Amino acid sequence: MIDLADFRKRPDAYRDAAKKKRVKIDIDAFLKLDEERRVLLHAVETKRAEKNKVSAEVPKMKGDDKAKAVAAMKELGAELKAGEERLKEIEVLWNDLQLRLPGIPLPQVPEGKDDTENKEIRKWGDLPKFAFEPKDHVTLGADLDIVDIPRGVKVAGSRSYILKGDGARLELAIHLFALDLLHKRGFTQLNPPVLASYDAMMGTSYFPGGEEQAYAVGVQQKRTEPITPDDLYLIGTAEVPVTSYHSGEVLKLSELPKRYVGFSSGFRREAGTYGKDTKGLYRVHQIQKVEQVILCEGDAAVSAKMHAEILANAEAVMQALKLPYRVVDVCTGDMGLGQVYKNDIETWMPSRNGYGETHSCSTFHDFQSRRLNIKYEAADGTKKFVHTLNNTCIATPRVLIPILEIYQNADGSVTVPEVLRPYMGGQEKIVCKTA
C-alpha cells in the first residue's frame, strides 16, 4: 500500500510507475473516485456531526421542542443512511484500487518488459568444464537414487519429487549450513507456520493478485475476501509469516534493524506455467527455503544498506558452495507491485546451459509495513512505518540442480561441497549404492 497523501501530490509519478511495471490500473479513475469519496465523506460527516450535536441536546429539551428535534433527527438519520450506503459502495471500489497502486521503483531500476530485460551487474565464479559427457540433475538423481521424481508424481501429482537417502541429507545440510552462517551474522531464526491468514497474505502483498498461486485450506480458490471455514493459505515463502511477525506493532528504534531468518517449506500452485520447466526440480509445487527478512528504519539510505547486506549474505553462501552465479538488476516489468528495488541471483545450471534464478532480493520501503501496520518510534517521537526487505539465502530443491550437475564426476558420483560435509557426518561423495 502506498502513501495516499503522496499519491495525491504527484499522481504522475505513480502513473509512470504503473506503466513501467506493466501494472494495469486506471490512475485517473482512481483519482476521480478518491475525490468523490472525499466529498461524500465530508458530507456524511457533517450530517453526522449535526445529528450528534442535537442528540446530545435532546435530554435537556422538553415537550414540543423535544418532539420536533427527534422528528428532525429521524429525517436526518434517513438522509445519513443513504449517504453512508453510497459511501460504502464507493469505498469498496476505492479500497480495491488502492491495493493495486504500485510502489515507485528506485532510480537505478532498469526499465523493461519482462525477465529478458533484467540487467546483469556482476558475475562470480568460473563456468565448469567437463572432460566427460555430463548428466543432467534428473539423470544424476535417478542413477544415484537420491531424487525420485516418478514416485513423487505418483504420490502428489505433477511437479512433485521425493528426495531420498543422501539427497535428503544433502538438502538438510544445505539449509543447516545457510542457517549457521546467518546465525553467525546476527540473524534470529524463526520456524514459522506454513499456513497463513488472509491478512498476512494481503499484508505482504501476495493478495490481491496472487490468489491463484496459493493453495487454500478449506476454501475455494479465486476470492478476494476472507470466508469460512478456515481462511488459511499455504505460504509460498516464509517471507509471509516472518514479515507479518510484527504486524500491528510499534517497535523501538533501538531494536532496529530486526534481522530474521525464516526456515520453512513453501507451496506454489504454479498456475499458468503448464508446459514450462516441466522437467526436473526447477519448477515444483513445494520448496524448502532459508529466507532472510529485515525490518529497518523507514529511511531509504538505511534500507539500501540492508539490501546490500542480505544480498551479500546470499552471495557468501553461493561462494562458499563454489557455484558460479551472476547478480541482475530486475527490470520494472519483472518486479512485483510493491517492490521498489530487486536483485535476482542466477546460478549456472549446466543442463540449461545458462543461468537460472535461485534467489530474489527485494526492498519494499513502506509498502508492506503500511499494509501490515508495522511502525517504529522515530528519534523525534513520531511513529513511522518501517522498511521491509527480504532475500532468499538458499532454496531447495532448485539449488540442487547446479550442485548435482557441477559437482558430478566422470564415474557418476557427486562430490559433496566441502562446506556441507560437516553437516553430513564428514561424507565426501554421493555414490551409487546399487551399482
Next chain:
RNA sequence: GGAGAGAUGGCUGAGUGGUCGAAAGCGCACGACUCGAAAUCGUGUAUUCCCUCACGGGAAUCGAGGGUUCGAAUCCCUCUCUCUCCGCCA
C-alpha cells in the same frame, strides 16, 4: 467434538440507554520538592480518517459485522477469537 466463561485504552479493571473516548489504579512523560535519588504532590498520557499553512475543528473506533433508537460500551442478531474443564490426537 461436548460444556462453560470471557473479549473495554500500554496494563489491571469499573461501567447495563443520554456531556462515556470512557472512572479508578498501575505504568509512562514532564514539572515541583531534593545535593541527587526514593517517596510525595501537580500536569499530561490511544489510534485512524477528513478539513486547515497553522491555531484549531469534525468523524470513527469499548473483539468484528449487522439491527433497534433522536441517542448504544450498554438492548437484539450473526460471526470471530481467547481461556477453563472433558474427549480425541502428534
